[in-house]
Amino acid sequence: MNRLRLLLAATAALTALLLQATLVAPLSQPLAISLPAVLVACVAMVDGAGTGLAFGFVVGLLSDLGSAHPAGVLALAWMCVGLFCGTIATQHSLWRDAVAAGFACGAATLAATLLLVVVGSGGATAFGAVVDSVPAAIGDAGLALALVPITRAFLRSERLRAPHPVFTDLAVSATYD
Amino acid sequence: MRGLTKLSKRQRISAVVLGIVALAFITLDLGGSSLRAAHTGMRGVLGSLYRGTDSVLGPVRRFVEGVPTAATNQARIEQLRSDNAKLKAQLAAQAADKRTAAALHQLKLSANATGSTVLAARVIAFGPGAGFDWTVTLDAGSTSGVRVGQTVTDGVGLVGRVLHADANTSVVLLAADPGSGVGVRDLRNGEIGVAKGQGNKGFAFTPLSPDAVIKVGDLVETGPLNSSSFVAGIAVGTITSVRVSADGTVTATIVPTVSPTALDLVGVIVHPGVQGTTRTPITPTESTSSTSATNTTTQTTQAGSQQAGHR
DSSP, X not given: OHXXXXXXXXXXXXXXXXXXXXXXXXXXXXXXXXXXXXXXXXXXXXXXXXXXXXXXXXXXXXXXXXXXXXXXXXXXXXHHHHHHHHHHOOSSOHHHHHHHHHHHHXXXXXXXXXXXXXXXXXXXXXXXXXXXXXXXHHHHHHHHHHHHHHHHHHHTSTTTXXXXXXXXXXXXXXXXX | OTTGGGSXXXXXXXXXXXXXXXXXXXXXXXXXXXXXXXXXXXXXXXXXXXXXXXXXXXHHHHHHHHGGGGGGGHHHHXXXXXXXXXXXXXXXXXXXXXXXXXXXXXXXXXXXXXXXXXXXXXXXXXOSSTTTOOEEEEXXXXXXXXXXXXXXXXXXXXXXXXXEEOSSOEEEEETTOTTOEEEEEETTTOOEEEEEEOGGGOEEEEESSTTOOOOTTOEEEEOSTTTSSSOTTOEEEEEEEEEEOTTSOEEEEEEESSOTTSOOEEEEEEEOSSTTOOOOOOOOOSSHHHHHHHHHHHHHHHHHHHHHHTO
């Protein structure tokens, strides 16, 4: 079961990175809408902060190494997305989770850009990042609206369920039982 | 802070550890070249995957990107709307082909005009962190002759320069990148200066001489020869506004010839032609009338070549 979860996580991460570079980024220019970040948020919403933390770090590092800016920036940002979304997930409302995911991703992109401004790397500008952050967050929320049901369906299936019950699962069963 | 208390002790420790690891990565990458091999390897792997994905998703992307500019074909589109999905897909493919043919024609014209060797390449991916990485990935690499530092054009204007060249893909830093500066020349009065990229908003042009008179509508091109990292004589844009600040500094805004977000087929100048040609010195001639005639001819030729550079 664990091997299957790892395989699926790797596939999902790679798919998100490829779709981001070939479809989402070109079509959403110049906004910084990020499909991998939204994926991290959605996974964390279902599987909790621990999974979100690790998944966000790995996906972020892969994305970092594949681009021109210093490695570690997106790893740090998306790790925080996983951590944050894992702790605030409700599991009840699709809309609330999607909006929370969108704004967490928007804030993470803003933070990553500001970090790049601080270390003086690449073409980051603080003003542009702040101006673009709200529309980018709305775009992220739109992606999350589509991704949250998919990740829920996958991660709650019998074969992909987390090996140990995560905290949010307990909260849900306590409410429904 | 209700949320953070839900974290177990183990999760809190791993969060801190991973945070420190990420900061260590940033420091290592900023400080030196210790992560260069990892960057190159990952870029190579992702680059080849982008090529595969783009061959599948590229037509979809080009169709969606073509929608806003398709207004001129409105009547034809109205007619096609009633047709089936197969015909629509065919139209999208045709439009893309047409655009490719036009772009290729433009590259050929510019190669003919400047005498430089241009390698056509297609944009297959945009920077993964759109918004803070103004880079695009091309489907041509070092095996096709692409080298780091070469100038990239779309046949009309300046696109950027090659930042990394892997075997089959290369990464181009766009001239619009807010961290990039281009050495440019105002074509009307020959004033040179620096155009700093400003993303979608074009460039900010600062002439070297504070007394330079810059006018709205002036054309700006790369140059002068060999003093900038770009091939000279490529159109950068048109000046749309000029601002003189209290201390007399002149700053002008340049609208770029090439939109940095609508790139598809571009050309890498693998061999700039005009540099290093031998020429004969101008010698004084007997009659004054023939001298003035020669001058006029020279000016006409210059104007002609400048126009050709802007085609």
